[in-house]
Structure formats: structure tokens, C-alpha cells
Amino acid sequence: MHEMALMGEIVQLIEQDAQMKKIKYVKKVELLVGTLSNVLPDALQFAFDVYKMQANNCLTMNAELIIHIEKAKAVCAICGSQYEPVTKIAQCPACLLPSGNIVAGETFRILAYEGSLTHENYIGS
Amino acid sequence: MKITLEVDVLTNNNRAAAFNRQLFEETNTLVINIMSSPGAGKTTILEKTIEALANEFRIGVIEGDLATEKDADRIRALGAQAVQINTHGGCHLDARMIAAVLPQFDFQHLDILFIENVGNLVCPSGYDLGQQHKVAVLSVPEGNDKIPKYPTMFMRTELVLLNKIDLLPYLDFDVEQAKEDLSCIHPQSKLLPLSAKTGEGMDEWLHWIREGVARCKKQSISQ
Numbered sequence: 204m205h206e207m208a209l210m211g212e213i214v215q216l217i218e219q220d221a222q223m224k225k226i227k228y229v230k231k232v233e234l235l236v237g238t239l240s241n242v243l244p245d246a247l248q249f250a251f252d253v254y255k256m257q258a259n260n261c262l263t264m265n266a267e268l269i270i271h272i273e274k275a276k277a278v279c280a281i282c283g284s285q286y287e288p289v290t291k292i293a294q295c296p297a298c299l300l301p302s303g304n305i306v307a308g309e310t311f312r313i314l315a316y317e318g319s320l321t322h323e324n325y326i327g328s
Numbered sequence: 329m330k331i332t333l334e335v336d337v338l339t340n341n342n343r344a345a346a347f348n349r350q351l352f353e354e355t356n357t358l359v360i361n362i363m364s365s366p367g368a369g370k371t372t373i374l375e376k377t378i379e380a381l382a383n384e385f386r387i388g389v390i391e392g393d394l395a396t397e398k399d400a401d402r403i404r405a406l407g408a409q410a411v412q413i414n415t416h417g418g419c420h421l422d423a424r425m426i427a428a429v430l431p432q433f434d435f436q437h438l439d440i441l442f443i444e445n446v447g448n449l450v451c452p453s454g455y456d457l458g459q460q461h462k463v464a465v466l467s468v469p470e471g472n473d474k475i476p477k478y479p480t481m482f483m484r485t486e487l488v489l490l491n492k493i494d495l496l497p498y499l500d501f502d503v504e505q506a507k508e509d510l511s512c513i514h515p516q517s518k519l520l521p522l523s524a525k526t527g528e529g530m531d532e533w534l535h536w537i538r539e540g541v542a543r544c545k546k547q548s549i550s551q
Contacts, residue, residue: 205419205451212337220333231330234337241454241480291479292513301512315332 206243209311210250217316218261224318229261231317237273239291239308244270261318275308341455344423348430348458355435356548358540359443361457363481364465365474366447369491371399372524373465373533374442378406380534385439385541390429392421392446399444409433420451423458439541449474453481461486461540468492468499472506475513483514489533494523 217229232251236242251268254260277293278285280302284295293303336342352359362370371391378387389410391399400412411429413421426443433441443459445452453462464485466474469492475482482488488510490503507519520536522529 205454208418208420208451209337212340216335216337216339217333220331224331226329226331291483311337313333313335313337315330315334317330319329 206246206250207253209242210247210254213313214254214260214262216313221261221316221318225320226318227261227320228263229266229316229318230263231267231269232262233269233271233314233316235271235273235310235312235314237308237310238275239288239305240273240311242311244272271314273308273310275305277303277305279303338455341423344427345456345458348423348426349460351430351435352441352458352460353547355438356544357435357438357441358461358537358544359441359457359459360461360463360537360540361443361445361452361459362463362465363445363449363452363485364447364467365449365470368447368465368467368470369524370444370447370465371402373489373491373522374444375402375406376524376527376530377442377534377537378403378408380530381440381537382407384538386437388433388438388441390421390426390441390443392425392444394418394446415446419446419448420455421445421457422455426457439544440537449478449481453484460544463487463489465489465491466506468495468501471500472502472509475506475509479513482510482517485514486517487536488517488519490519490521491524493521493528494526 221229236244247270248268255262255264255266275288276285277288279295279298281298282295284297286296288303292301293305295302364370374389381387387408389403389408391410391412392415393399394415394417397412400410403410411432413425413429443457462485464481466488503521510517510519520529520532522533
């Protein structure tokens with residue numbers, strides 16, 4: 204989709220939080236990305252690397268991006284069976300109808316980040 | 329040190345969307361976010377809509393494009409207020425861009441605000457702008473396979489305007505197949521065939537808008 208813009212949102216949200224906690228350097232970011240969230244992990248990694256190269260944000264040059272994948276899950280509204288849909292049009296393997304309500308797989312969240320208050324801390328680690 | 333954040337990536341956008349939505353509701357303004365591929369006919373539909381409704385409603389338009397004031401100029405030529413947002417390469421409008429231009433409108437004297445999104449069948453679908461209604465425009469020359477090929481857009485729009493039906497005799501667009509595909513992806517959504525050029529089918533679209541305005545005003549009376 205538009206992973207550069209989305210990474211901009213991620214960096215902004217982390218910076219907002221880091222500023223309140225007086226954290227200056229961010230060296231690790233953990234995300235949870237659902238397989239149906241329309242976000243490509245490879246493109247996110249590329250966008251993260253681009254942001255790292257820019258000096259005007261909190262990410263350090265060797266910052267790490269960890270992407271946890273959330274598997275898709277749907278529950279069929281007709282027969283109640285649970286299954287892993289491949290697309291957002293969640294066709295039930297038993298009923299063969301697009302009758303699934305998606306209950307997992309659309310998440311796109313920042314879980315956590317790791318940072319330090321001073322420059323020295325992260326160079327030493 | 330590790331900080332647990334647990335926030336949705338679109339948190340800031342959704343916050344701005346909630347701010348916009350509150351303003352629209354408080355001022356009883358009908359706000360419609362119109363999305364499509366480039367060239368589907370969003371601006372032409374808006375021109376014809378404004379011409380038809382100018383005596384009934386006070387209409388404003390926000391135009392989203394990468395560059396130029398071309399679309400806003402077309403709307404202004406009809407006497408309606410238009411504000412152009414240039415995204416300078418950005419592939420969609422977000423709620424903060426909308427919030428930034430809202431002070432340019434006088435919401436006490438506005439019935440309808442149309443937001444014409446950047447021409448793109450993918451990215452705009454992911455951003456809530458605070459609108460009450462999302463409408464997609466699909467045009468006959470694009471082909472009827474676009475609905476299953478771009479499901480994220482058509483899963484989120486309650487109305488699909490099928491534009492340029494005056495070209496149906498010349499092209500292989502299967503309207504029944506498009507209706508079937510849409511009902512499969514989004515059963516509550518409706519396909520409305522029309523031609524902004526000839527005016528065919530426009531009455532139903534105008535009726536849908538009038539109902540929307542009436543709902544907004546009714547809410548204000550009941551409050």
C-alpha cells in the first residue's frame with residue numbers, strides 16, 4: 204500500500220511518546236502486522252531503513268525493526284467453523300460462501316520500542 | 329529501556345478523523361468522501377451534481393490531487409466554494425489534511441461537503457477522514473474486473489457509482505457481473521449505473537444525496 208507514509212506515522216507516534224519520557228535514541232521497534240492488514244513487511248523494512256538514514260528523527264543508524272505477524276482468522280456466520288482466510292473475502296471452506304467474519308489478521312499496531320536517554324548508552328550496548 | 333506502546337499505527341489519523349466527524353455532526357453537514365481511479369469521472373459527477381443541486385443546498389468541495397488547482401477551478405467556475413489540497417506526491421488524503429483546511433469553510437452556512445480524494449483505487453480506502461459516507465466511482469472503460477481486484481476499496485464503500493454507461497454499447501463491461509461481484513464482497517453496498525455526461529441515472533444519485541441531507545437535518549431537530 205503506502206508503507207513510507209505508514210512508517211512516517213510509526214516514527215511520529217514513537218517520537219511523541221519518547222519526548223514525554225525524555226528518550227532521545229530509539230534502537231528497536233516492534234510491530235504487530237496482520238496478514239490481512241494490506242501492509243507488506245518487506246516494504247515496511249525498506250521504509251524503516253530509509254527513515255534510519257535520515258538524521259532528523261529518533262531512530263539510530265543501527266536501529267532494528269521486528270515485525271510480528273498476526274495470522275488471519277475467520278468465523279463462519281453460517282456454520283460457525285473457524286478457519287484461516289487467505290483474503291479479506293473470507294470464503295468458508297465448508298459452506299463455500301464468503302460468509303466469514305474476520306476476527307484476527309487486520310491488526311497494524313506498534314507493540315513496543317526500546318530507547319535510551321543518552322547517546323553513550325546505545326553506543327556501548 | 330523497553331517501552332510498551334500498544335497503539336494502532338493510524339492513531340493520529342483516527343484522532344483527527346474523530347475531530348472532523350464531531351464538527352460535521354455538530355453543524356449537521358453531510359460529508360461524502362468520493363474515491364476512484366484517476367479518470368473515472370469524479371470531478372465531472374461533482375460538476376453535474378452541483379449544477380443540479382445549487383438551488384437547493386449550499387455545497388462545498390475539498391479537492392485532493394498531487395498537483396495543480398485544475399479540479400478546484402472547475403468547481404469554482406460553478407460558483408461553489410472549493411479548496412484544493414495538493415499532496416505533492418502523497419497517494420491519498422488523510423484526516424489531518426482535511427482538518428487543516430476546514431477553517432476555510434463556513435459550516436453554519438453549508439449543507440453538503442464533498443471530499444474528492446486523490447485518484448487511486450488502493451490507498452485512500454485505508455484512511456478515515458471523518459466523513460459520514462464513502463462513495464466509490466467505477467467507470468465502464470476500466471472493466472468490470474476492478475471490483476474483485478481492488479476489494480479493500482469496495483468493501484468499505486456503501487455506494488458505487490458506475491459512471492460512463494453511455495459507453496456500454498461500445499465496450500465489454502458486464503453490469504450484472506459487477507453487481508454480483510459487489511454483492512459478494514459487500515452485500516450492503518449498492519451499484520448505481522449512471523452517466524454524468526448524458527445525465528442518465530443521475531436522478532437516483534441526487535435522490536440519495538437529498539436523503540442524506542434530510543437525515544443530517546433531522547438529527548439536529550431531534551437533538
